[in-house]
């Protein structure tokens with residue numbers, strides 16, 4: 001049984017003139033969940049967070065948050081009364097305050113004891129590795145350091161719900177990996193619910209309990225990382241999460257009939273697919289096969305080796321994009337070689353075209 | 354050998370940059386030198402010379418002009434000027450800041466309209482506008498007649514020819530000069546900073562106090578200087594609306610040059626006003642640095 005949600009967003013919409021930034025979004029965020037909003041630039045992620053924090057007035061829809069005494073209508077609270085903290089995509093650090101005063105600001109507003117504030121600020125600066133920059137002004141910091149101050153300022157409040165808008169985008173690989181672990185640790189220790197915006201799918205996949213994939217203001221699919229990858233529900237999601245090969249055709253009893261290519265293996269799991277379908281196969285589900293067993297034939301146009309695995313691009317007559325195949329280790333195939341390709345019907349995902 | 358060639362290369366580049374900068378700044382610099390620096394140096398020189406009989410100066414060194422400025426009569430005029438200019442500035446800030454803030458919260462297209470309205474008075478002559486205040490404030494003027502006919506007062510008030518009238522006139526003249534820089538300063542504050550403060554638990558008022566006000570302080574001080582300095586130096590308003598009773602430094606300086614024909618003493622007074630101005634700008638620059646930049650002294 002899933003626990004009752006902490007945050008319930010129903011049919012939320014926000015338009016700017018002609019642009020529909022958030023389009024009828026409904027989401028439920030569970031307590032202590034690490035929830036990720038993933039989508040290409042301009043799909044409405046920031047607008048959605050800003051609406052939750054109280055800086056955009058939604059045109060329609062409701063948002064409720066579970067409080068001690070039942071559900072609270074979030075949209076009727078002024079920003080400062082919402083039990084939510086937002087880390088801004090552009091950091092929004094106070095330029096006239098030192099790093100420690102920036103971080104302490106939110107705690108001072110809670111009228112906490114001075115010593116308590118001091119201690120919590122020190123702790124969080126330690127966490128983000130900026131103890132030695134405590135008295136610096138934001139203008140004296142690098143982009144990555146500023147991002148960490150913004151992060152510290154948001155997490156030090158330990159809100160019920162923490163909204164982070166691309167919290168790690170400016171950090172280099174190593175610091176980013178450290179901060180990812182640190183965020184996960186915080187989430188477990190302090191019991192904060194996280195909503196993290198990112199357009200880095202790897203980051204979302206590795207950190208989130210559930211991911212909402214957004215496109216053009218709409219939520220395409222909400223699922224666990226594994227389910228998003230293995231059971232994408234729309235072509236957009238299949239394309240956006242990981243790499244995939246797509247073929248458009250007609251569903252028949254023997255597979256998918258693709259004009260100009262022939263019958264490809266695939267079977268319908270749900271009744272709602274078809275007859276026009278898009279067949280999706282992941283690169284790692286395709287294998288090289290001798291001519292007799294192959295369902296597609298083509299020749300190799302490129303081989304890329306990424307320590308541990310190789311990706312082979314195969315040009316197939318009648319298919320616009322090269323078919324990508326990945327295999328363990330190195331491969332004996334070289335550019336120009338002819339090869340056949342095959343996959344199990346069960347490995348293919350069929351989606352409405 | 355390598356080092357020298359690098360060094361000279363860098364030197365040449367620096368020289369080129371300097372020449373380039375001079376070419377840009379040049380025309381303005383020449384203008385300022387010819388019409389500001391040279392006259393200022395002349396004024397500075399005059400302060401230690403002896404007055405000529407029919408104006409002008411005699412080239413005899415003296416420090417007596419400075420001693421004269423310390424005379425209680427003149428000190429009280431200086432004090433009076435400071436007081437009037439100070440009150441005018443405070444009132445201009447109290448009126449101008451909220452106005453600028455209000456304008457910055459209007460929809461974009463209305464902001465432009467409001468700004469045009471603020472500077473509209475500048476399109477007509479300053480003297481005429483000041484005369485208009487005489488009409489407005491005199492005992493048969495619209496304010497008095499309105500108050501009398503409404504029965505608020507029995508007899509017309511003496512609204513004209515006093516310190517209050519001078520302050521009203523100066524305030525009217527220079528209020529736009531505080532609104533414009535404050536408006537520009539408020540516009541420059543990233544709205545996300547205010548949102549961040551709200552998000553961290555600050556009320557609207559608290560956000561204004563902690564974020565908006567400190568960040569607009571340098572611009573506000575510029576506005577204050579823009580009002581304070583010309584108020585100190587103005588001699589038209591005190592003469593027309595103060596009825597000659599309210600003598601300010603501006604009147605005194607003008608009188609020394611044009612009527613008393615005591616150029617050296619006029620120069621001392623003028624220079625002290627300039628010195629005061631420099632002090633104010635230094636203060637402003639200090640505050641601006643503290644707020645914007647690199648924070649506590651490195």
Ligand SMILES: Nc1ncnc2c1ncn2[C@@H]1O[C@H](COP(=O)(O)OP(=O)(O)OP(=O)(O)O)[C@@H](O)[C@H]1O
Nearest residue numbers: 016019020021040041042043044045046047048199
């Ligand atoms: N204040 C605004 N006025 C007009 N249009 C806006 C405004 N804010 C956002 N938009 C538009 O709404 C859409 C969504 O913007 P949003 O900032 O939410 O995208 P995003 O998903 O956060 O993108 P990114 O990943 O680049 O940060 C965009 O098309 C954007 O142009």
Ligand SMILES: [Mg+2]
Nearest residue numbers: 045046089165
């Ligand atoms: Mg964004």
